[in-house]
Amino acid sequence: MNENAVQTATRNNGDTGEMLRGVTLTPRVDILENENELLLIADMPGVKHADVDVRYENEELTLHGRRACTVPDSGFDRQEIQNGDYFRSFRISEKIDAEQIWADMKLGVLTLHLPKSEKAKPRKISVKAG
Amino acid sequence: MFLRRSGIGDFYQQMNRLQNEMNVLFGRPGPSAGIGASGPPVNVWEDEHTIFVEADVPGVDPERIDVSITDGNCLVIQGERPAPDVANGVWHRHERGTGNFVREFSLPIMVDAGRVLATHEDGVLNLTLPKAYAAKPRKIAVKSA
Numbered sequence: 001m002n003e004n005a006v007q008t009a010t011r012n013n014g015d016t017g018e019m020l021r022g023v024t025l026t027p028r029v030d031i032l033e034n035e036n037e038l039l040l041i042a043d044m045p046g047v048k049h050a051d052v053d054v055r056y057e058n059e060e061l062t063l064h065g066r067r068a069c070t071v072p073d074s075g076f077d078r079q080e081i082q083n084g085d086y087f088r089s090f091r092i093s094e095k096i097d098a099e100q101i102w103a104d105m106k107l108g109v110l111t112l113h114l115p116k117s118e119k120a121k122p123r124k125i126s127v128k129a130g
Numbered sequence: 131m132f133l134r135r136s137g138i139g140d141f142y143q144q145m146n147r148l149q150n151e152m153n154v155l156f157g158r159p160g161p162s163a164g165i166g167a168s169g170p171p172v173n174v175w176e177d178e179h180t181i182f183v184e185a186d187v188p189g190v191d192p193e194r195i196d197v198s199i200t201d202g203n204c205l206v207i208q209g210e211r212p213a214p215d216v217a218n219g220v221w222h223r224h225e226r227g228t229g230n231f232v233r234e235f236s237l238p239i240m241v242d243a244g245r246v247l248a249t250h251e252d253g254v255l256n257l258t259l260p261k262a263y264a265a266k267p268r269k270i271a272v273k274s275a
Contacts, residue, residue: 045253108188108253
């Protein structure tokens with residue numbers, strides 16, 4: 001919620017240059033789960049390692065990435081890639097160990113590992129013979 | 131009244147969100163079109179001597195990308211994107227396409243296929259294609275008789 005407020009504020013405060021910078025791009029994602037972690041993989045081509053911002057707060061995970069395309073003065077012959085910032089948020093109901101989240105950015109793909117907290121992991125209860 | 135006045139904004143916000151999700155699911159070419167059935171999205175522009183092509187190929191090993199030019203102006207970009215390797219994983223969302231892709235289109239002008247330069251950075255393929263000499267505009271001087 002806070003993140004959204006910050007996001008909106010930045011957009012409104014920006015001068016026209018900022019407003020014209022581009023559109024908000026929704027990165028495509030895969031989300032997988034195994035017994036130890038949730039794995040989120042997001043396509044963010046054109047984003048440098050240093051220009052990615054990932055936050056996890058109040059069960060909400062937000063991804064933000066800044067992309068700068070080449071915009072030629074003479075215009076495009078063909079334009080299918082837009083200039084803009086990637087943004088997407090998710091509500092994660094699974095209990096996550098926030099301290100242990102780690103991310104990796106490679107070939108324009110962000111991979112986020114969200115380890116489940118100990119409480120959320122399935123536990124095997126051994127049954128003793130009485 | 132089952133829709134309170136204060137709730138309408140929320141309602142539309144939810145509907146917009148739903149629409150966005152549907153667009154992603156059905157692969158409509160939105161602002162963030164990815165590698166889908168139609169291949170990677172591209173930008174093409176030019177200056178006097180060169181045509182520039184930028185293609186989004188996130189997660190594709192540059193070694194697995196093949197670029198070729200046929201007939202002087204037909205550009206083909208093909209490659210393969212691996213599926214995520216997760217042991218015993220359960221899928222919650224699956225929006226990223228994987229496997230083989232091909233993108234083929236005509237360039238606005240003939241290029242010199244022997245001098246094409248390809249680089250790769252942050253999941254973006256950059257091609258520099260020098261225009262073929264015959265294709266460059268030439269200024270013809272008109273002499274007065």
